[in-house]
Amino acid sequence: MTQYIAAMDQGTTSTRCILFGHDGKIVASDQIEHAQIFPKPGWVEHNPIEIIENTYSVLRNALQKADLTAKDVASIGITNQRETTIVWNRYTGLPYQNAIVWQDTRTAELCELLARRHGGQDRFRAKTGLPISVYFSGIKLRWLFDHIEGLYEEAVKGNLLFGTVDSWLIWNLTGGPDHGIHCTDVTNASRTMLMNLKTLSWDQEILDELDIPSAILPRILPSSAEFGHCRIDQAEIPITGILGDQQAALFGQTCFTAGEVKNTYGTGCFMLLNTGSVPVQSKNGLITTVGYQIGSLPPVYCLEGSIAVTGALVQWLRDNLKLITSSSEIESLAREVPDNGDVYVVPAFSGLFAPYWCSDARGIIVGLTRFANRGHIARAVLEATAFQTQEVLEAMEKDSGVNIRMMKVDGGMVVNELLMQFQSDILGVPIVRPQVAETTALGAAYAAGLAIGYWKSLSELRDNWAIDKTWIPQMDADQRIRLCARWKKAVSKSFDWV
Numbered sequence: 001m002t003q004y005i006a007a008m009d010q011g012t013t014s015t016r017c018i019l020f021g022h023d024g025k026i027v028a029s030d031q032i033e034h035a036q037i038f039p040k041p042g043w044v045e046h047n048p049i050e051i052i053e054n055t056y057s058v059l060r061n062a063l064q065k066a067d068l069t070a071k072d073v074a075s076i077g078i079t080n081q082r083e084t085t086i087v088w089n090r091y092t093g094l095p096y097q098n099a100i101v102w103q104d105t106r107t108a109e110l111c112e113l114l115a116r117r118h119g120g121q122d123r124f125r126a127k128t129g130l131p132i133s134v135y136f137s138g139i140k141l142r143w144l145f146d147h148i149e150g151l152y153e154e155a156v157k158g159n160l161l162f163g164t165v166d167s168w169l170i171w172n173l174t175g176g177p178d179h180g181i182h183c184t185d186v187t188n189a190s191r192t193m194l195m196n197l198k199t200l201s202w203d204q205e206i207l208d209e210l211d212i213p214s215a216i217l218p219r220i221l222p223s224s225a226e227f228g229h230c231r232i233d234q235a236e237i238p239i240t241g242i243l244g245d246q247q248a249a250l251f252g253q254t255c256f257t258a259g260e261v262k263n264t265y266g267t268g269c270f271m272l273l274n275t276g277s278v279p280v281q282s283k284n285g286l287i288t289t290v291g292y293q294i295g296s297l298p299p300v301y302c303l304e305g306s307i308a309v310t311g312a313l314v315q316w317l318r319d320n321l322k323l324i325t326s327s328s329e330i331e332s333l334a335r336e337v338p339d340n341g342d343v344y345v346v347p348a349f350s351g352l353f354a355p356y357w358c359s360d361a362r363g364i365i366v367g368l369t370r371f372a373n374r375g376h377i378a379r380a381v382l383e384a385t386a387f388q389t390q391e392v393l394e395a396m397e398k399d400s401g402v403n404i405r406m407m408k409v410d411g412g413m414v415v416n417e418l419l420m421q422f423q424s425d426i427l428g429v430p431i432v433r434p435q436v437a438e439t440t441a442l443g444a445a446y447a448a449g450l451a452i453g454y455w456k457s458l459s460e461l462r463d464n465w466a467i468d469k470t471w472i473p474q475m476d477a478d479q480r481i482r483l484c485a486r487w488k489k490a491v492s493k494s495f496d497w498v
């Protein structure tokens with residue numbers, strides 16, 4: 001009987017299930033968006049119950065579309081938006097409050113306090129690879145203890161469990177209050193600021209400093225391993241892969257060799273460079289993270305440039321300014337003008353992440369004159385993604401010593417031809433889009449499939465990767481340098497707003 005691997009991709013804006021066959025091609029898929037909750041400026045929440053319900057629905061819907069049942073699924077791989085923080089009651093299964101999403105900035109003051117009290121923003125960097133920032137889960141968890149009455153007591157009593165979205169999903173899928181498995185993988189754990197990158201275990205010293213009881217934390221496992229069984233429709237499907245979504249995209253792009261790099265263009269943009277078995281500490285505003293770990297093999301580390309707002313800016317143009325009615329419309333609007341008319345949009349909605357790590361920045365539009373029109377704004381919105389990526393690539397080359405000659409791309413924005421050409425122009429390197437653009441889901445499927453022998457080796461996975469389209473740089477160097485300098489000037493105007 002032919003069997004398939006189901007990848008559950010729980011992203012910032014939607015939840016997807018994609019069924020893959022042995023050739024790494026998509027057999028069927030389903031996707032449901034969930035509500036984005038913005039209770040205050042800078043706060044972003046999701047409803048964890050909505051997310052788990054959508055997870056079951058997309059799995060069932062994808063199976064139905066392919067005329068399959070749960071028994072046709074050899075195993076499940078989970079991939080997820082990272083850092084987003086959930087606390088729930090182990091007996092009722094109910095979250096104590098909405099998930100605090102990775103983009104949320106409510107912990108800015110706490111971050112400042114921690115940095116001041118503990119000797120600077122890089123206090124935990126040597127151990128965790130991360131600067132103190134609103135981005136990471138450990139600090140969101142501390143904030144919850146400080147602001148929700150009785151929550152810390154719940155933790156001490158042993159009622160409370162903490163997890164990133166992967167842990168929430170797997171605990172629910174494997175039974176919830178009825179013996180659900182409380183675990184995570186090394187890639188997600190490396191985003192909490194609580195895991196030691198070298199030992200791959202929770203760091204007691206950091207837990208003590210943040211006063212986090214270790215009993216509430218999930219067990220850390222490799223990315224490709226036996227996590228438990230998903231109980232659905234009288235079947236039990238093994239769950240054998242978990243990867244944070246950006247690491248999953250790296251895996252799906254088959255960047256298995258040190259020096260290989262990919263950039264994923266979704267809500268935010270995340271460039272990951274495989275640095276092999278050694279965690280490289282960044283001196284240029286990147287972070288160090290676990291790329292993946294296959295079974296008992298040593299982990300593979302990455303340098304990462306995380307950009308908080310890219311596709312989200314396109315959504316903002318659609319939902320808040322209503323200049324477009326769908327994300328794809330931005331391309332035709334931007335093509336109405338030949339260039340940006342010297343207008344720049346700096347989308348520092350969550351402050352700025354890499355390479356600045358500046359929580360006090362906020363979004364700005366600069367360079368407006370009466371000449372500027374909707375087309376210029378649309379163009380500046382797309383260009384913001386390319387310029388932010390250029391700054392990350394520059395930092396990546398400095399930190400790693402690698403001269404990046406080609407970049408594999410994926411994510412929802414890579415259908416935008418104007419953006420992809422401009423990106424190649426601004427980077428001065430070719431951009432390559434693979435045939436299977438759903439690399440995040442594919443990476444999770446690969447991790448799951450490797451664990452059960454569905455795929456036998458990394459080289460077998462590499463054979464599945466094929467080019468769909470390549471963009472070659474066409475802009476002359478002077479123009480590129482001039483535009484990048486304008487961008488940097490625009491960024492400097494966004495600093496020190498809050």
Ligand SMILES: Nc1ncnc2c1ncn2[C@@H]1O[C@H](COP(=O)(O)OP(=O)(O)O)[C@@H](O)[C@H]1O
Nearest residue numbers: 011012013266267311312314327328412413416
């Ligand atoms: N044609 C397009 N041009 C520019 N941006 C687009 C286009 N189509 C989708 N997007 C953006 O891509 C993002 C969705 O990408 P996706 O990879 O699904 O995101 P995520 O995994 O973060 O939920 C949205 O922010 C959307 O605005």
Ligand SMILES: O=P(O)(O)OC[C@H](O)CO
Nearest residue numbers: 011012081082266267268
């Ligand atoms: O869900 P995405 O694709 O926006 O990815 C979000 C990242 O994992 C945040 O670190």
